Amino acid sequence: xxxxxxxxxxxxxxxxxxxxxxxxxxxxxxxxxxxxxxxxxxxxxxxxxxxxxxxxxxxxxxxxxxxxxxxxxxxxxxxxxxxxxxxxxxxxxxxxxxxxxxxxxxxxxxxxxxxxxxxxxxxxxxxxxxxxxxxxxxxxxxxxxxxxxxxxxxxxxxxxxxxxxxxxxxxxxxxxxxxxxxxxxxxxxxxxxxxxxxxxxxxxxxxxxxxxxxxxxxxxxxxxxxxxxxxxxxxxxxxxx
Amino acid sequence: xxxxxxxxxxxxxxxxxxxxxxxxxxxxxxxxxxxxxxxxxxxxxxxxxxxxxxxxxxxxxxxxxxxxxxxxxxxxxxxxxxxxxxxxxxxxxxxxxxxxxxxxxxxxxxxxxxxxxxxxxxxxxxxxxxxxxxxxxxxxxxxxxxxxxxxxxxxxxxxxxxxxxxxxxxxxxxxxxxxxxxxxxxxxxxxxxxxxxxxxxxxxxxxxxxxxxxxxxxxxxxxxxxxxxxxxxxxxxxxxxxxxxxxxxxxxxxxxxxxxxxxxxxxxxxxxxxxxxxxxxxxxxxxxxxxxxxxxxxxxxxxxxxxxxxxxxxxxxxxxxxxxxxxxxxxxxxxxxxxxxxxxxxxxxxxxxxxxxxxxxxxxxxxxxxxxxxxxxxxxxxxxxxxxxxxxxxxxxxxxxxxxxxxxxxxxxxxxxxxxxxxxxxxxxxxxxxxxxxxxxxxxxxxxxxxxxxxxxxxxxxxxxxxxxxxxxxxxxxx
Ligand SMILES: Nc1ncnc2c1ncn2[C@@H]1O[C@H](COP(=O)(O)OP(=O)(O)OP(=O)(O)O)[C@@H](O)[C@H]1O
Ligand SMILES: [Mg+2]
Numbered sequence: 275x276x277x278x279x280x281x282x283x284x285x286x287x288x289x290x291x292x293x294x295x296x297x298x299x300x301x302x303x304x305x306x307x308x309x310x311x312x313x314x315x316x317x318x319x320x321x322x323x324x325x326x327x328x329x330x331x332x333x334x335x336x337x338x339x340x341x342x343x344x345x346x347x348x349x350x351x352x353x354x355x356x357x358x359x360x361x362x363x364x365x366x367x368x369x370x371x372x373x374x375x376x377x378x379x380x381x382x383x384x385x386x387x388x389x390x391x392x393x394x395x396x397x398x399x400x401x402x403x404x405x406x407x408x409x410x411x412x413x414x415x416x417x418x419x420x421x422x423x424x425x426x427x428x429x430x431x432x433x434x435x436x437x438x439x440x441x442x443x444x445x446x447x448x449x450x451x452x453x454x455x456x457x458x459x460x461x462x463x464x465x466x467x468x469x470x471x472x473x474x475x476x477x478x479x480x481x482x483x484x485x486x487x488x489x490x491x492x493x494x495x496x497x498x499x500x501x502x503x504x505x506x507x508x509x510x511x512x513x514x515x
Numbered sequence: 516x517x518x519x520x521x522x523x524x525x526x527x528x529x530x531x532x533x534x535x536x537x538x539x540x541x542x543x544x545x546x547x548x549x550x551x552x553x554x555x556x557x558x559x560x561x562x563x564x565x566x567x568x569x570x571x572x573x574x575x576x577x578x579x580x581x582x583x584x585x586x587x588x589x590x591x592x593x594x595x596x597x598x599x600x601x602x603x604x605x606x607x608x609x610x611x612x613x614x615x616x617x618x619x620x621x622x623x624x625x626x627x628x629x630x631x632x633x634x635x636x637x638x639x640x641x642x643x644x645x646x647x648x649x650x651x652x653x654x655x656x657x658x659x660x661x662x663x664x665x666x667x668x669x670x671x672x673x674x675x676x677x678x679x680x681x682x683x684x685x686x687x688x689x690x691x692x693x694x695x696x697x698x699x700x701x702x703x704x705x706x707x708x709x710x711x712x713x714x715x716x717x718x719x720x721x722x723x724x725x726x727x728x729x730x731x732x733x734x735x736x737x738x739x740x741x742x743x744x745x746x747x748x749x750x751x752x753x754x755x756x757x758x759x760x761x762x763x764x765x766x767x768x769x770x771x772x773x774x775x776x777x778x779x780x781x782x783x784x785x786x787x788x789x790x791x792x793x794x795x796x797x798x799x800x801x802x803x804x805x806x807x808x809x810x811x812x813x814x815x816x817x818x819x820x821x822x823x824x825x826x827x828x829x830x831x832x833x834x835x836x837x838x839x840x841x842x843x844x845x846x847x848x849x850x851x852x853x854x855x856x857x858x859x860x861x862x863x864x865x866x867x868x869x870x871x872x873x874x875x876x877x878x879x880x881x882x883x884x885x886x887x888x889x890x891x892x893x894x895x896x897x898x899x900x901x902x903x904x905x906x907x908x909x910x911x912x913x914x915x916x917x918x919x920x921x922x923x924x925x926x927x928x929x930x931x932x933x934x935x936x937x938x939x940x941x942x943x944x945x946x947x948x949x950x951x952x953x954x955x956x957x958x959x960x961x962x963x964x965x966x967x968x969x970x971x972x973x974x975x976x977x978x979x980x981x982x983x984x985x986x987x988x989x990x991x992x993x994x
Binding site for chain 1: 518521525528529885886888889890891892893894895896897899982983984987
């Protein structure tokens with residue numbers, strides 16, 4: 275494992291302005307924030323408050339209009355497009371609300387995809403994909419096509435896929451947004467289990483307070499500003515009723 | 516397997532219906548191109564083979580010669596031998612042949628037959644690498660060494676001075692005037708034999724009236740014996756072009772040292788003929804030039820013009836006709852127009868296919884933005900996305916090219932198995948055939964590949980340039 279930096283992500287006066295059809299939208303307004311390795315952060319807030327924007331900036335999918343984002347101590351505003359791609363591939367994992375499985379690929383192939391994109395050895399990637407599918411409890415569907423699975427199952431596959439390249443941070447934008455309560459809790463339990471066992475940092479966006487109970491830190495966003503940042507001593511564990 | 520190729524192949528399979536249609540259109544276009552091209556090649560070959568029997572790549576003639584004289588009686592090219600030597604000296608690899616031509620008439624007064632004309636080409640059986648008549652004989656035989664090629668004297672004719680304002684009149688007889696004289700051997704086209712079955716048959720003798728000069732009206736009568744029939748593949752030519760030994764024609768036309776004298780009868784005219792002659796092998800009507808076979812035959816017309824230019828620079832004061840000039844003379848520019856149309860229609864169809872590929876891919880990309888966005892989130896670089904779509908173009912092109920070639924090979928085989936042929940004159944048939952050269956195959960394979968890769972490059976570039984956030988957000992909208 276590479277040298278461990280702390281904080282793993284640092285935002286310094288990050289703002290994001292959208293300028294569409296002449297109207298300016300300040301999606302992120304001067305945000306400064308530090309997230310440490312192994313944290314499980316929930317970002318909550320009303321719709322349109324800038325949660326996704328913040329996640330995209332932290333995931334290097336988008337660049338802030340101003341301010342700097344450091345990941346593992348590295349100033350990401352100074353790295354080239356090629357390096358950003360490498361960074362996304364090797365250090366970050368993504369989980370989307372709508373799973374984004376490639377429909378024509380099998381579950382196994384979907385999980386392997388980021389590994390293959392990074393040019394890793396196919397055998398190794400396959401082996402690791404199986405292990406992850408077993409851990410997420412979906413290995414019995416490995417050879418099925420992604421779209422034939424239920425939403426909850428698809429999201430488990432997506433989580434396995436996010437972990438294939440051993441990321442240090444997993445970013446999830448409303449991972450339970452399309453799921454019912456039972457499946458949502460299932461997924462959140464899985465994420466928090468992985469967070470505890472693998473010490474992977476999780477940043478999970480949600481507008482559901484039930485979901486934000488997970489993890490040890492809750493950041494409340496409003497109109498592009500952090501209005502609350504609560505760190506919990508004891509992580510609440512979900513009990514099934 | 517490279518992940519971009521793998522994903523590209525998946526895309527092709529996923530959109531197999533629309534891509535399949537494009538592939539079918541492209542491959543059918545290539546099939547028709549290949550068939551047309553191969554058929555044109557074949558026709559070219561047929562025309563090439565047959566016209567070159569009498570024309571070669573280039574003909575050098577006297578400055579007052581016109582292309583029509585090739586069929587008739589041209590004016591003598593005095594220094595034919597010297598020109599032939601010069602060409603061979605200055606252009607290594609080029610072959611020359613001195614040719615004598617004459618116009619003949621036969622069948623005058625024959626029962627049940629109309630008189631007909633023939634263009635007699637004098638060939639040297641020993642030193643004529645240009646004409647390939649020997650291999651075209653279908654009945655009888657080719658010239659032999661002990662054939663009675665020479666009489667040793669010029670043919671007989673009488674020239675009567677026109678009294679008063681009447682023109683001069685020259686008369687020759689085809690009758691053998693000396694008992695022990697054997698007729699000149701001649702090879703006749705098979706079509707002529709079909710047209711005049713009672714006159715032309717191997718072994719028959721025939722009286723011919725030959726016009727001996729391009730300038731004066733002088734005729735000589737000779738007797739010929741048909742030793743063989745040839746078939747060139749172009750029945751029209753076989754109806755008119757006959758072959759004699761070039762020395763026979765030299766003797767008939769008086770190309771040599773004539774030692775005898777004419778008898779002049781006052782008030783009547785001049786009896787000429789039976790003058791002892793020693794033929795001069797350096798004399799002839801035209802010099803034929805055969806250029807070395809070009810490395811490829813994609814553009815025989817261009818090559819022909821190129822050869823013509825070279826020859827022109829060596830003999831600037833003489834008339835030079837290329838094989839293509841001759842082709843245009845006998846067939847018009849039809850061939851050129853057809854060739855142009857084949858390429859033109861193919862270009863139009865392929866352009867449309869290219870445009871279709873581009874628009875289909877554009878719409879696929881529009882539907883797949885979320886997928887592209889996720890690939891980028893998983894670390895895919897722009898280049899990888901670009902390659903995914905470029906490979907799709909490549910696959911489409913390769914499949915279309917290969918399918919096109921396979922289909923055209925099948926069609927060609929079907930045609931030759933079924934044995935299609937065209938009606939030609941005098942009940943003759945011209946088989947429809949195909950000649951596929953590697954340039955045609957290369958074009959049929961590479962053109963669709965280049966086209967579809969180019970067409971794919973535009974959408975591929977667009978896909979590669981998508982911002983991941985935009986791609987992910989747009990995708991969300993479409994859910
Ligand atoms: N490409 C864009 N162009 C213009 N405005 C944008 C763009 N993307 C986002 N916005 C605006 O930025 C603000 C923040 O958007 P964002 O998607 O981050 O909100 P969110 O908190 O994720 O909302 P939700 O909970 O509905 O997903 C919104 O007002 C949105 O309209
Ligand atoms: Mg959002």
